[in-house]
Amino acid sequence: xxxxxxxxxxxxxxxxxxxxxxxxxxxxxxxxxxxxxxxxxxxxxxxxxxxxxxxxxxxxxxxxxxxxxxxxxxxxxxxxxxxxxxxxxxxxxxxxxxxxxxxxxxxxxxxxxxxxxxxxxxxxxxxxxxxxxxxxxxxxxxxxxxxxxxxxxxxxxxxxxxxxxxxxxxxxxxxxxxxxxxxxxxxxxxxxxxxxxxxxxxxxxxxxxxxxxxxxxxxxxxxxxxxxxxxxxxxxxxxxxxxxxxxxxxxxxxxxxxxxxxxxxxxxxxxxxxxxxxxxxxxxxxxxxxxxxxxxxxxxxxxxxxxxxxxxxxxxxxxxxxxxxxxxxxxxxxxxxxxxxxxxxxxxxxxxxxxxxxxxxxxxxxxxxxxxxxxxxxxxxxxxxxxxxxxxxxxxxxxxxxxxxxxxxxxxxxxxxxxxxxxxxxxxxxxxxxxxxxxxxxxxxxxxxxxxxxxxxxxxxxxxxxxxxxxxxxxxxxxx
Amino acid sequence: xxxxxxxxxxxxxxxxxxxxxxxxxxxxxxxxxxxxxxxxxxxxxxxxxxxxxxxxxxxxxxxxxxxxxxxxxxxxxxxxxxxxxxxxxxxxxxxxxxxxxxxxxxxxxxxxxxxxxxxxxxxxxxxxxxxxxxxxxxxxxxxxxxxxxxxxxxxxxxxxxxxxxxxxxxxxxxxxxxxxxxxxxxxxxxxxxxxxxxxxxxxxxxxxxxxxxxxxxxxxxxxxxxxxxxxxxxxxxxxxxxxxxxxxxxxxxxxxxxxxxxxxxxxxxxxxxxxxxxxxxxxxxxxxxxxxxxxxxxxxxxxxxxxxxxxxxxxxxxxxxxxxxxxxxxxxxxxxxxxxxxxxxxxxxxxxxxxxxxxxxxxxxxxxxxxxxxxxxxxxxxxxxxxxxxxxxxxxxxxxxxxxxxxxxxxxxxxxxxxxxxxxxxxxxxxxxxxxxxxxxxxxxxxxxxxxxxxxxxxxxxxxxxxxxxxxxxxxxxxx
Numbered sequence: 019x020x021x022x023x024x025x026x027x028x029x030x031x032x033x034x035x036x037x038x039x040x041x042x043x044x045x046x047x048x049x050x051x052x053x054x055x056x057x058x059x060x061x062x063x064x065x066x067x068x069x070x071x072x073x074x075x076x077x078x079x080x081x082x083x084x085x086x087x088x089x090x091x092x093x094x095x096x097x098x099x100x101x102x103x104x105x106x107x108x109x110x111x112x113x114x115x116x117x118x119x120x121x122x123x124x125x126x127x128x129x130x131x132x133x134x135x136x137x138x139x140x141x142x143x144x145x146x147x148x149x150x151x152x153x154x155x156x157x158x159x160x161x162x163x164x165x166x167x168x169x170x171x172x173x174x175x176x177x178x179x180x181x182x183x184x185x186x187x188x189x190x191x192x193x194x195x196x197x198x199x200x201x202x203x204x205x206x207x208x209x210x211x212x213x214x215x216x217x218x219x220x221x222x223x224x225x226x227x228x229x230x231x232x233x234x235x236x237x238x239x240x241x242x243x244x245x246x247x248x249x250x251x252x253x254x255x256x257x258x259x260x261x262x263x264x265x266x267x268x269x270x271x272x273x274x275x276x277x278x279x280x281x282x283x284x285x286x287x288x289x290x291x292x293x294x295x296x297x298x299x300x301x302x303x304x305x306x307x308x309x310x311x312x313x314x315x316x317x318x319x320x321x322x323x324x325x326x327x328x329x330x331x332x333x334x335x336x337x338x339x340x341x342x343x344x345x346x347x348x349x350x351x352x353x354x355x356x357x358x359x360x361x362x363x364x365x366x367x368x369x370x371x372x373x374x375x376x377x378x379x380x381x382x383x384x385x386x387x388x389x390x391x392x393x394x395x396x397x398x399x400x401x402x403x404x405x406x407x408x409x410x411x412x413x414x415x416x417x418x419x420x421x422x423x424x425x426x427x428x429x430x431x432x433x434x435x436x437x438x439x440x441x442x443x444x445x446x447x448x449x450x451x452x453x454x455x456x457x458x459x460x461x462x463x464x465x466x467x468x469x470x471x472x473x474x475x476x477x478x479x480x481x482x483x484x485x486x487x488x489x490x491x492x493x494x495x496x497x498x
Numbered sequence: 499x500x501x502x503x504x505x506x507x508x509x510x511x512x513x514x515x516x517x518x519x520x521x522x523x524x525x526x527x528x529x530x531x532x533x534x535x536x537x538x539x540x541x542x543x544x545x546x547x548x549x550x551x552x553x554x555x556x557x558x559x560x561x562x563x564x565x566x567x568x569x570x571x572x573x574x575x576x577x578x579x580x581x582x583x584x585x586x587x588x589x590x591x592x593x594x595x596x597x598x599x600x601x602x603x604x605x606x607x608x609x610x611x612x613x614x615x616x617x618x619x620x621x622x623x624x625x626x627x628x629x630x631x632x633x634x635x636x637x638x639x640x641x642x643x644x645x646x647x648x649x650x651x652x653x654x655x656x657x658x659x660x661x662x663x664x665x666x667x668x669x670x671x672x673x674x675x676x677x678x679x680x681x682x683x684x685x686x687x688x689x690x691x692x693x694x695x696x697x698x699x700x701x702x703x704x705x706x707x708x709x710x711x712x713x714x715x716x717x718x719x720x721x722x723x724x725x726x727x728x729x730x731x732x733x734x735x736x737x738x739x740x741x742x743x744x745x746x747x748x749x750x751x752x753x754x755x756x757x758x759x760x761x762x763x764x765x766x767x768x769x770x771x772x773x774x775x776x777x778x779x780x781x782x783x784x785x786x787x788x789x790x791x792x793x794x795x796x797x798x799x800x801x802x803x804x805x806x807x808x809x810x811x812x813x814x815x816x817x818x819x820x821x822x823x824x825x826x827x828x829x830x831x832x833x834x835x836x837x838x839x840x841x842x843x844x845x846x847x848x849x850x851x852x853x854x855x856x857x858x859x860x861x862x863x864x865x866x867x868x869x870x871x872x873x874x875x876x877x878x879x880x881x882x883x884x885x886x887x888x889x890x891x892x893x894x895x896x897x898x899x900x901x902x903x904x905x906x907x908x909x910x911x912x913x914x915x916x917x918x919x920x921x922x923x924x925x926x927x928x929x930x931x932x933x934x935x936x937x938x939x940x941x942x943x944x945x946x947x948x949x950x951x952x953x954x955x956x957x958x959x960x961x962x963x964x965x966x967x968x969x970x971x972x973x974x975x976x977x978x
Contacts, residue, residue: 304788
């Protein structure tokens with residue numbers, strides 16, 4: 019067992035005094051992410067190069083020090099919470115956009131670059147990295163890759179995994195490997211790139227990323243149908259998909275979400291049991307108009323009471339921002355002053371969206387719980403928000419039990435997944451066998467290939483053991 | 499070491515006498531695929547169920563008998579050639595389409611279903627499984643998944659990996675696992691589904707496949723610009739991609755290919771140094787027209803001498819069939835009566851297409867070799883065809899040396915890949931370190947997780963050892 023002092027001295031040797039901290043205020047800041055979990059690391063370090071990362075991972079592997087790579091800490095499932103203590107590697111200093119190559123249509127970046135900043139640079143050149151997660155303003159590209167993040171535009175443009183062409187990864191022991199490259203298509207060898215995407219920091223640390231970039235659509239139309247019944251909105255969704263239209267976004271917002279938005283913001287949304295935000299984009303104005311027309315027609319057929327339509331770019335951005343900030347407003351679900359909320363991130367097969375939503379809603383009612391329903395409904399990704407006060411043990415336990423009941427319905431009855439885009443982290447690790455059964459053993463064996471001593475982000479996905487779902491963890495493996 | 503008699507008796511017990519053969523004529527038929535390699539198995543068996551596959555894999559793992567799963571044997575890199583002998587598992591009897599669910603938009607199939615047959619059934623319902631490989635008429639879906647096959651329509655719709663949602667896989671030892679499911683999007687656990695896609699039968703045997711299906715585009719336009727210079731065609735390609743147009747196909751056909759097609763078929767293509775077959779499709783007529791107009795404009799800008807355009811479905815099918823059969827006609831490259839040819843399957847970063855093609859062509863000239871250039875040029879996938887007589891050792895050696903020189907240019911100079919869609923198999927296994935360096939060690943360790951005794955398709959991708967590149971292999975591990 020190393021003392022905190024030994025850890026501190028080693029890290030200073032590698033990254034320099036300014037980029038290490040064992041100050042308790044700093045450690046507290048690094049003890050959490052956007053999930054409702056807290057666990058103190060022994061130290062935090064901010065490496066600046068692949069070589070520094072490699073040196074730290076060589077040492078950590080020898081000394082068996084847990085390593086938790088961290089982007090912006092916006093992870094909703096506790097992927098950046100050091101539940102076994104150890105060292106948090108804050109990747110924020112490796113934030114360079116190394117190259118944007120329009121000929122090859124790739125961007126080469128370091129993991130700490132912020133999603134919106136990358137898109138600002140790409141946007142100047144007419145390109146975009148499209149997944150657009152809710153945390154776009156803050157999250158890092160490295161974090162998105164670690165969690166296979168996606169968001170509003172994944173329906174048409176795919177999740178993060180669909181845009182990653184190559185990676186440089188530092189493995190425990192300090193070995194640096196490269197996977198993939200700049201080619202768009204490859205059937206050469208086992209696909210390690212796609213294995214690393216979504217590995218939640220449990221296999222290694224990304225130090226360079228090659229992304230396929232997409233020409234920015236030039237035209238956009240936003241259709242907002244207002245439905246009296248949630249059911250009608252869900253049926254319109256299924257029908258739009260069935261007709262082969264592929265909106266760039268198709269977002270569901272239920273009555274509770276409308277109420278919250280209207281109570282918080284100046285902008286008032288029209289009232290109904292549900293709204294859809296359906297965005298169609300493209301490279302030709304006529305194409306976008308034509309698709310929007312078809313969308314409008316279907317929504318009318320399905321009983322939309324009113325339909326707002328705009329092609330004004332600023333207005334679309336404003337309205338989509340409303341949708342983006344929704345998750346942050348969910349703490350208003352209860353009158354108390356609770357800074358944290360609890361958001362589920364299920365996906366179900368798209369044909370069962372209407373039935374699954376009905377059943378999940380009924381479950382919430384039977385538990386006497388106010389539950390907001392929203393999400394990227396076009397690809398079956400349903401977010402469910404309930405407010406839980408993590409400081410009250412009783413509330414926490416009831417919340418965990420409620421989440422388990424929802425997960426059982428989603429996985430067992432509908433063949434759904436525990437996480438469409440937020441990852442399992444530590445908060446869903448206790449449910450991992452519900453979805454994966456003993457296939458988890460193969461995931462564990464693959465982890466061992468890259469991380470034989472289990473130093474990388476221990477706890478996530480239940481890859482080492484299935485961790486208890488706690489609020490405050492007490493790391494014991496190394497000094498805190 | 500088992501005798502052939504022992505192998506025969508065991509297999510009869512499992513699949514019944516009618517579905518096992520050790521007849522030398524059968525074994526010879528199963529000793530090859532579409533590559534220029536021959537190696538005799540000890541026996542061939544045609545299982546009918548996951549349980550039969552599991553029983554065989556349990557026995558094979560205990561007795562260390564090599565197992566080579568086989569679809570239609572259309573693999574171009576020797577993935578179905580039993581280079582270490584053993585048992586070929588012909589999956590042709592597991593060819594059921596179990597379910598087409600339009601609500602969830604998935605098809606559940608067995609591995610032996612033929613690509614075109616699946617699409618015939620899907621087509622009746624207005625859907626398609628789009629990758630469209632050259633072997634579409636014969637190849638099986640299981641084989642496509644094993645090789646992450648793609649083809650003409652991968653540019654817009656993605657390779658096979660982009661359409662596989664879930665798998666049932668039988669592993670050595672007989673364990674049956676399931677990965678993924680019917681959901682479109684998941685960030686739950688390590689992505690085993692995408693790891694199995696492209697694993698070339700080296701990890702396990704697929705027994706059930708869940709595919710995401712795509713609504714069939716209703717309108718289509720085919721633009722065929724004729725260019726005086728190959729260079730102009732390549733520049734048009736780069737420009738079309740840069741403008742954000744996404745054709746459903748963008749195929750290059752060079753002058754040698756035009757000559758071959760014109761000499762073999764009644765259909766005569768216009769003469770030039772290169773043609774492009776650019777197909778635009780969609781769900782709205784206006785959209786397709788608009789995109790075709792933009793494509794035409796760009797081709798004219800880049801100097802197309804003549805442009806053929808048609809929206810007639812039958813005519814488009816005819817013309818695309820010409821492109822499809824091209825690979826089969828390449829044996830005409832030499833006057834001799836050689837039934838086999840040699841097709842390279844590189845991909846390079848799209849920005850370097852013009853330069854890479856120029857250099858590869860110069861290399862062929864300096865070797866005094868007639869080389870046809872064609873392929874899915876939109877995503878950087880370049881096929882190079884030269885005729886090699888496998889029965890002449892000298893010719894074979896020179897061909898292998900030439901292939902290595904091409905590969906060195908593609909990988910080392912342009913950062914390209916050895917295989918965009920055909921897989922490495924055994925024919926490119928000797929080059930594996932050229933592209934992957936020592937990252938191959940991690941692929942080998944992952945193979946060990948699923949196949950600890952190395953019985954699954956030994957030889958492919960160099961996952962056990964780097965096999966010599968032979969024409970006729972002499973398996974020695976089990977009786978032949």
